Amino acid sequence: xxxxxxxxxxxxxxxxxxxxxxxxxxxxxxxxxxxxxxxxxxxxxxxxxxxxxxxxxxxxxxxxxxxxxxxxxxxxxxxxxxxxxxxxxxxxxxxxxxxxxxxxxxxxxxxxxx
Amino acid sequence: xxxxxxxxxxxxxxxxxxxxxxxxxxxxxxxxxxxxxxxxxxxxxxxxxxxxxxxxxxxxxxxxxxxxxxxxxxxxxxxxxxxxxxxxxxxxxxxxxxxxxxxxxxxxxxx
Numbered sequence: 001x002x003x004x005x006x007x008x009x010x011x012x013x014x015x016x017x018x019x020x021x022x023x024x025x026x027x028x029x030x031x032x033x034x035x036x037x038x039x040x041x042x043x044x045x046x047x048x049x050x051x052x053x054x055x056x057x058x059x060x061x062x063x064x065x066x067x068x069x070x071x072x073x074x075x076x077x078x079x080x081x082x083x084x085x086x087x088x089x090x091x092x093x094x095x096x097x098x099x100x101x102x103x104x105x106x107x108x109x110x111x112x113x114x
Numbered sequence: 115x116x117x118x119x120x121x122x123x124x125x126x127x128x129x130x131x132x133x134x135x136x137x138x139x140x141x142x143x144x145x146x147x148x149x150x151x152x153x154x155x156x157x158x159x160x161x162x163x164x165x166x167x168x169x170x171x172x173x174x175x176x177x178x179x180x181x182x183x184x185x186x187x188x189x190x191x192x193x194x195x196x197x198x199x200x201x202x203x204x205x206x207x208x209x210x211x212x213x214x215x216x217x218x219x220x221x222x223x224x225x
Contacts, residue, residue, distance in 0.1 A: 032211075034212070034213075043215060043217055043218065044158070044202075044215055046212060046213075049212065091155075091157075093157045093158075097211075100146075100163070100165075101145075101146040101206050101211070102146070102148065102160065102163050103148070103160075103204075103213055104160060105150075105157045105158045105159070105160075106157060107156070107157050108156070108157040
């Protein structure tokens, strides 16, 4: 299957700092990538849809100024959590969609905000 | 009615048995259906995709799709303890292209 990478896998930061997470599709081009968040023992929650060369589409209740998404190429999307606070601590997972409508997930980034 | 419904389980089967996981969906226009496996603390991993009615087999896994009944299932033959995980049924929305997930079924395979 296709491979999607995420970096970093784990990050601990102080409250008020910004954190950037990278998502790369390694062996296919993805015009559309997705960003999810998952809290312990809860379901995946879609945060936003990232489209190459255009603005991201955010789900209801997700602050676009807090979660900045950039999809600059067909293989790279980034999520920046700005002015992070402890309540932003979560497991952030990206996915990339191929031309058969299949989403492949990255390994996730565990964010802890102190 | 939820858009994608799964029994949350846990579904417990003995090692070597067949595990049967079921899923129903409400969007009649959906064309793409997926099963993902998620281990605790890890991200989802694609197990099977299925797009047309009938069965699709890949190793120990068989996905079954019945669009008329709006039903998708996953059979795992010769279940192993390493198959113990949460299995997510996902359906691609015909309106938005986003994946709609079921709440997941927890499978426990006992040695």
